[in-house]
Amino acid sequence: MNRSGSCNAPAANSAQKFAPQAPICGARRDPVTYPVPDALDEVCKRSTAKLLYCMPTVHNPTTATMSVARREAVAEVARRHNLFIIEDNVWAAVAPDHPPPLATFAPERTYFISGPAKAMAGGLRIAFVHAPEGQAERVRATVRMTSWMAAPLMAEITSRWIQDGTGERLTEAIRETITRRLALAEKYFRGFEFRSDPAVSFFWLELPSPWRAAEFRAEAEARGIRILTGETFTAGRDPAPHAVRISVGGKHTYEEVERALATLTEILKSPPGAATAVM
Numbered sequence: 001m002n003r004s005g006s007c008n009a010p011a012a013n014s015a016q017k018f019a020p021q022a023p024i025c026g027a028r029r030d031p032v033t034y035p036v037p038d039a040l041d042e043v044c045k046r047s048t049a050k051l052l053y054c055m056p057t058v059h060n061p062t063t064a065t066m067s068v069a070r071r072e073a074v075a076e077v078a079r080r081h082n083l084f085i086i087e088d089n090v091w092a093a094v095a096p097d098h099p100p101p102l103a104t105f106a107p108e109r110t111y112f113i114s115g116p117a118k119a120m121a122g123g124l125r126i127a128f129v130h131a132p133e134g135q136a137e138r139v140r141a142t143v144r145m146t147s148w149m150a151a152p153l154m155a156e157i158t159s160r161w162i163q164d165g166t167g168e169r170l171t172e173a174i175r176e177t178i179t180r181r182l183a184l185a186e187k188y189f190r191g192f193e194f195r196s197d198p199a200v201s202f203f204w205l206e207l208p209s210p211w212r213a214a215e216f217r218a219e220a221e222a223r224g225i226r227i228l229t230g231e232t233f234t235a236g237r238d239p240a241p242h243a244v245r246i247s248v249g250g251k252h253t254y255e256e257v258e259r260a261l262a263t264l265t266e267i268l269k270s271p272p273g274a275a276t277a278v279m
């Protein structure tokens with residue numbers, strides 16, 4: 001089923017199933033195998049959670065991919081608490097190898113969403129949803145309610161690009177660009193605690209002490225570099241990690257990306273405070 005973009009798809013799916021005022025809770029994560037099944041179990045016990053939104057393959061922003069064992073455990077917790085799952089697979093479309101979707105471990109409760117935004121072009125504004133058996137009509141009804149239909153022209157372009165090989169060529173070109181730019185990140189951030197994945201044009205940097213994420217962002221912005229802190233991705237009022245997401249994508253030149261990365265490492269090597277000092 002087509003939707004007008006993967007971001008729109010989870011919103012419409014959950015609006016159709018759950019009250020708009022439903023609370024958003026975060027479950028404790030670990031950076032490698034997010035989310036932690038025990039923590040998810042805890043959240044379900046102490047809340048009225050009905051829905052788990054997750055990115056098991058190449059999580060944005062940490063780039064973590066859940067192992068098969070972790071997928072099985074998360075599916076089991078979801079089943080026990082009757083949670084629906086929205087599996088956002090949009091980045092995985094660029095990853096050449098990855099474990100089977102979470103949807104294969106809990107097909108009766110998972111809305112699997114993917115699309116060409118990362119693997120072909122963000123401007124296509126199309127997403128694909130695979131709904132649990134018997135649920136597709138409800139999703140269709142929400143599409144009618146929220147946007148009437150996905151733009152047919154975009155659906156046509158996307159399906160032609162998939163069929164005639166253009167999509168695969170675009171994905172290859174994207175992979176090549178990411179590989180070159182992540183090599184730059186590796187050059188500048190070797191020795192720091194950072195995580196990346198060959199499928200995504202950003203990396204996740206745990207800031208060395210005593211840096212705090214907001215201070216680092218302010219210093220970067222004072223030099224014209226925009227980055228995102230862990231806070232942007234934190235659910236509700238949970239504490240945010242002292243970490244940042246640094247993108248090497250976008251339409252900047254290779255040289256511009258290199259200059260920005262060099263500047264960020266210079267900032268990290270100096271003491272925090274210049275841009276945020278208050279008396």
Ligand SMILES: Cc1ncc(COP(=O)(O)O)c(C=O)c1O
Pocket residue numbers: 004005006007008055060088090115117122125126127
């Ligand atoms: C986790 C995640 N899902 C989906 C999308 C893309 O959504 P859309 O298809 O609406 O462009 C993004 C884009 O950054 C994303 O990070």
